[in-house]
Amino acid sequence: MVNEDIMKSLAIKTESKIVLVVADGIGDIPSKNNQTVLETASIPNLDRLASQAICGLTDPVSRGITPGSGPAHLALFGYDPLKYQIGRGVLEALGVGMELTPYDLACRGNFATLNEEGIITDRRAGRIATEVNKKICRIMQDKIKQIREVKVIITPGKEHRFVVVFRGKDLEEGLSDADPQAVGKRIKFAEPLHQGAKKTAEVVNEFINKATEILKEHYPANTVLLRGFAKHPGLPTMNELFKLTPAAIATYPMYKGLAKLVGMEILETGETIEEEFETLKKNYEKFDFFYVHIKKTDSYGEDGKFEEKVKVIEEVDKFIPEIINLKPDVLVVTGDHSTPALLKGHSWHPNPFMLFSKYIRVDEVKQFNENECVKGGLGRFAAVEALPLMLANALKLQKYGA
Amino acid sequence: MVNEDIMKSLAIKTESKIVLVVADGIGDIPSKNNQTVLETASIPNLDRLASQAICGLTDPVSRGITPGSGPAHLALFGYDPLKYQIGRGVLEALGVGMELTPYDLACRGNFATLNEEGIITDRRAGRIATEVNKKICRIMQDKIKQIREVKVIITPGKEHRFVVVFRGKDLEEGLSDADPQAVGKRIKFAEPLHQGAKKTAEVVNEFINKATEILKEHYPANTVLLRGFAKHPGLPTMNELFKLTPAAIATYPMYKGLAKLVGMEILETGETIEEEFETLKKNYEKFDFFYVHIKKTDSYGEDGKFEEKVKVIEEVDKFIPEIINLKPDVLVVTGDHSTPALLKGHSWHPNPFMLFSKYIRVDEVKQFNENECVKGGLGRFAAVEALPLMLANALKLQKYGA
Numbered sequence: 059m060v061n062e063d064i065m066k067s068l069a070i071k072t073e074s075k076i077v078l079v080v081a082d083g084i085g086d087i088p089s090k091n092n093q094t095v096l097e098t099a100s101i102p103n104l105d106r107l108a109s110q111a112i113c114g115l116t117d118p119v120s121r122g123i124t125p126g127s128g129p130a131h132l133a134l135f136g137y138d139p140l141k142y143q144i145g146r147g148v149l150e151a152l153g154v155g156m157e158l159t160p161y162d163l164a165c166r167g168n169f170a171t172l173n174e175e176g177i178i179t180d181r182r183a184g185r186i187a188t189e190v191n192k193k194i195c196r197i198m199q200d201k202i203k204q205i206r207e208v209k210v211i212i213t214p215g216k217e218h219r220f221v222v223v224f225r226g227k228d229l230e231e232g233l234s235d236a237d238p239q240a241v242g243k244r245i246k247f248a249e250p251l252h253q254g255a256k257k258t259a260e261v262v263n264e265f266i267n268k269a270t271e272i273l274k275e276h277y278p279a280n281t282v283l284l285r286g287f288a289k290h291p292g293l294p295t296m297n298e299l300f301k302l303t304p305a306a307i308a309t310y311p312m313y314k315g316l317a318k319l320v321g322m323e324i325l326e327t328g329e330t331i332e333e334e335f336e337t338l339k340k341n342y343e344k345f346d347f348f349y350v351h352i353k354k355t356d357s358y359g360e361d362g363k364f365e366e367k368v369k370v371i372e373e374v375d376k377f378i379p380e381i382i383n384l385k386p387d388v389l390v391v392t393g394d395h396s397t398p399a400l401l402k403g404h405s406w407h408p409n410p411f412m413l414f415s416k417y418i419r420v421d422e423v424k425q426f427n428e429n430e431c432v433k434g435g436l437g438r439f440a441a442v443e444a445l446p447l448m449l450a451n452a453l454k455l456q457k458y459g460a
Numbered sequence: 461m462v463n464e465d466i467m468k469s470l471a472i473k474t475e476s477k478i479v480l481v482v483a484d485g486i487g488d489i490p491s492k493n494n495q496t497v498l499e500t501a502s503i504p505n506l507d508r509l510a511s512q513a514i515c516g517l518t519d520p521v522s523r524g525i526t527p528g529s530g531p532a533h534l535a536l537f538g539y540d541p542l543k544y545q546i547g548r549g550v551l552e553a554l555g556v557g558m559e560l561t562p563y564d565l566a567c568r569g570n571f572a573t574l575n576e577e578g579i580i581t582d583r584r585a586g587r588i589a590t591e592v593n594k595k596i597c598r599i600m601q602d603k604i605k606q607i608r609e610v611k612v613i614i615t616p617g618k619e620h621r622f623v624v625v626f627r628g629k630d631l632e633e634g635l636s637d638a639d640p641q642a643v644g645k646r647i648k649f650a651e652p653l654h655q656g657a658k659k660t661a662e663v664v665n666e667f668i669n670k671a672t673e674i675l676k677e678h679y680p681a682n683t684v685l686l687r688g689f690a691k692h693p694g695l696p697t698m699n700e701l702f703k704l705t706p707a708a709i710a711t712y713p714m715y716k717g718l719a720k721l722v723g724m725e726i727l728e729t730g731e732t733i734e735e736e737f738e739t740l741k742k743n744y745e746k747f748d749f750f751y752v753h754i755k756k757t758d759s760y761g762e763d764g765k766f767e768e769k770v771k772v773i774e775e776v777d778k779f780i781p782e783i784i785n786l787k788p789d790v791l792v793v794t795g796d797h798s799t800p801a802l803l804k805g806h807s808w809h810p811n812p813f814m815l816f817s818k819y820i821r822v823d824e825v826k827q828f829n830e831n832e833c834v835k836g837g838l839g840r841f842a843a844v845e846a847l848p849l850m851l852a853n854a855l856k857l858q859k860y861g862a
Contacts, residue, residue, distance in 0.1 A: 122847075122848030122851060123852070125859065128862055403859075428821050437839060
């Protein structure tokens with residue numbers, strides 16, 4: 059792919075509009091009746107769109123590589139997922155709905171149990187109730203607002219999980235996990251993996267000591283384990299790179315957070331697919347790029363629930379005519395990665411992809427599914443090339459070279 | 461493709477097993493009756509496998525590039541053939557069955573003829589008989605065991621060809637060929653192409669002088685020409701990179717040598733295809749990756765013997781059910797490069813490739829040949845991506861990114 063500087067130099071601002079619908083984890087492998095979810099589902103509108111579109115298959119990272127949500131989405135947004143990596147802590151922070159700034163170092167935390175000899179006996183503190191978690195997070199937050207010059211923000215998750223964000227100048231990535239990874243061991247402190255991370259390690263370790271002191275009375279949640287220290291990745295925005303004014307319509311915090319990292323405006327929306335498309339219609343005039351995220355295809359894939367995944371895509375199908383009615387210059391329907399019900403998790407299989415615009419070479423594909431997309435006019439390509447393709451079809455890219 | 465550090469971090473050790481069958485040079489272009497070897501051959505088992513597998517075409521290096529055996533195999537083993545290059549001398553040494561260590565510098569040698577004025581009159585010494593070659597190699601070896609601190613190992617090849625391995629500390633690559641490349645010229649000594657190779661050049665040139673002295677009485681083989689100086693490439697092993705415990709089943713020394721370079725265990729086997737698959741069955745419990753090399757498809761391609769190449773692949777076909785009976789988690793059948801009978805040599809045409817596992821999207825390809833594989837679900841891809849794909853399908857790769 060051309061590099062960012064070239065993309066920047068080619069992208070122009072126009073009135074044309076792009077709608078990118080991401081059915082998370084939609085790609086499947088045949089299981090029920092030897093068919094995939096898309097082959098099983100009744101999706102007349104998506105199939106009709108396929109027959110008027112140009113289709114293909116995308117690899118989020120490269121063949122054989124199963125991506126997490128971070129790299130899979132970054133690629134779709136036009137960012138090389140091997141160049142930009144979003145650390146676990148940042149993704150967790152986004153997942154609990156925290157807003158991150160470029161000064162933030164985030165990590166995931168577990169409450170854990172220490173015995174009287176200072177030995178960790180349970181790395182999950184007996185999976186304490188979420189309500190208890192909320193209460194002790196509040197207590198910790200009240201007593202630890204700052205360490206040295208660094209602001210500390212603690213947000214509860216589910217059961218024993220929480221997120222800590224350290225906000226301050228000169229914080230650095232490159233800390234080992236402060237987690238012995240096994241019971242029967244003592245508290246492990248974060249170690250700097252390079253010289254520049256020394257001060258950051260001291261702040262983090264001071265937090266661990268203070269938290270353990272505060273939690274003394276809260277057995278079994280009487281210490282903390284911290285992992286996945288990661289800084290805000292400081293991505294250039296989609297506006298900087300592609301001159302887009304992008305908006306995100308998503309129901310889950312993590313995807314809103316990912317969209318925010320690339321400079322999208324997050325539109326308020328409801329929990330249902332209907333509400334998401336309603337939000338699209340309502341805001342259609344205000345932006346020129348819309349990312350619409352459908353979460354449940356992935357969730358049911360993760361749970362191995364084939365039939366439920368079928369129903370979600372059938373519901374999406376109902377709203378396709380409404381999107382077409384908006385007359386977007388470019389409409390793409392695809393997934394970020396595959397989540398086959400059979401595997402109950404993300405997988406390496408490529409994503410079905412279709413692009414509709416005035417300027418395509420319509421191919422022979424008449425159904426939107428994995429094996430039809432194999433025959434599509436776009437062939438198989440890296441997901442990071444999807445955004446240039448959308449821009450091109452929206453006539454938002456100038457000629458390269460004279 | 462993701463780089464080696466990422467592959468290392470994603471690969472995990474599991475019980476699952478991968479069998480990679482490489483029919484050397486199997487790819488063909490239509491010649492007889494306008495069909496390729498695979499189209500002509502009766503291969504019911506390979507065709508049945510194709511109908512249950514996912515197919516595609518691989519480029520060993522890149523479009524239009526005809527690879528040697530070294531890069532073609534390295535790619536299949538998951539090594540970027542543009543990053544890792546195996547020098548001619550090393551390949552020759554492997555070809556005559558020598559075992560190389562990281563301290564070795566290898567080159568290919570020719571016996572040649574000098575006239576009384578010191579002018580080379582025949583670069584192949586009249587293609588002396590292999591038996592004569594063996595005899596004078598023995599004489600040279602008896603008289604030249606060491607030069608300075610460097611051990612010298614001489615191994616005869618066929619006719620006028622032999623291999624010299626210089627084994628010692630601080631030997632360096634980067635020598636010009638010690639071969640004038642034409643008759644009517646004087647002996648040409650090796651020149652260091654960089655400062656660090658100066659000592660190595662001196663050792664090599666001392667060898668040439670000594671050999672020429674010893675060979676005085678052995679007209680027409682009365683001097684030596686040395687070419688393709690190359691060091692052991694010091695590749696990381698497949699175990700280091702991919703956490704595999706790999707074994708190789710091959711009948712020709714060069715392929716055993718290539719497999720050894722990437723850390724495979726070389727299994728003892730017989731000369732026939734039947735014996736090779738017997739070896740696979742006998743050792744199936746002990747390893748998790750098997751490379752089975754079929755040489756004769758390539759040999760007959762090189763000789764332009766279309767019918768004989770057909771017969772070899774038909775023989776391979778007979779053993780496919782026995783491999784399937786082993787129930788490998790992943791079975792791949794492919795070539796390393798094409799060797800069209802029409803061209804009588806390696807070519808740039810991509811390789812038919814099929815992969816069978818529980819987790820594939822079976823495509824519509826029902827016959828294993830070049831033009832059917834064009835329509836396969838894997839599309840066309842770089843051969844170096846085949847190994848990540850095998851690992852993924854064997855569930856030996858973790859998720860990339862969160």
